[in-house]
Amino acid sequence: MRKYRCTICGYIYDDAKEKVKFEDLPDDWKCPLCGAPKSLFEEVKDNDTSKKEADKKDTSYVEEVDDDLRELSNYEISLICSNLARGCEKQYLEEETNLFRELSSHYESLEKSKEGNLEDIIDMVTSDINNFGNSMEVFSKYDDRGAKRVVNWASKSTNIMKVVIDAYKEKGIDYIKNTKIWVCDICGFIYIGDNPPKVCPVCRVPSFKILEVC
């Protein structure tokens, strides 16, 4: 009997407790908690984690970087400001929150959109997913737990993003027609369905932070 774990939300599928063995589940079976496909599950092996850690060589690639902050792009400025607005909101600084929001929209309006299609997005999302591992190693090397936390969430939410885009590509507009789309406002987790999960499967916030997209 084997056990499998959803790499997105941690849900455990235990062959011993289910009627159908994991192996025999259909290919379009999805995680009941977060909607991740079967392919994002991994087998749970007892005591194998320590060995895996020890086998890992330090292969992280760290670039040389300049000390000076380079010139920031408009979108970078816009999103740094909207992040600071969120921070001010948490500190109950209402006026500052609004001022940062104004700055953020101003810089967003300066940015031009760019030609491209769904295939380009899929390529970029795929390359993001492949890069998270290296980032994680860099953050481990500098022992930055905050940065590790953000890649942990970002990689999960980005994996789900890919699942959603792939499903849309395969099933077409029927996949999202007559269904609601939700985004977790804390970690970016996307959910397609009538009601959002009670807590976000990625960052565990309660569902009132998971917002419907209209």
Added chain:
Amino acid sequence: MKEKSERYAYRDLKICTKDCLCLFVCPTGATDNETGQIDFDKCIGCGSCAASCPSKAISMLPRVYPKQKVKDKHVISELFKLADSKIEQIKILKNMINESSNDDEKRLYKALIHSNKVIIEDLFREAGFMLSQSTNTNKFLKSLLGKDKEIDTIINKLLSKLVVND
């Protein structure tokens, strides 16, 4: 005058049910205030109100926030790399929304943009922009000055309101 306490009580008016245990326990009367907010000049930071509030509507806020953790430049550059890829995706998705004529499809693209934005904001928070009162934020704001008069007004307001803490 006596020195101010390190912390002061702040009431979240959206959560407060106005049923007033905090009024009974406050030794200085700071919680009973015509504005509905706690008088932070009177508050001595004892925390009794926060401890008694049945709705968890009161937070004890520091008058000065602690220093923000300094981030290694390699960590920052890595976080920016992750963010920049997502920024390029937002640019393309915006264009895709403009060119699409299907509302459901637009909704999906909007969701992807929203998700990317949330993730990027989080990446930037970890890249040294956690606290608005940090030197890092102060430098950032100053670097934006001098390009647009209206924007300068906003930035100057922020610079005067946000006292640098480190």
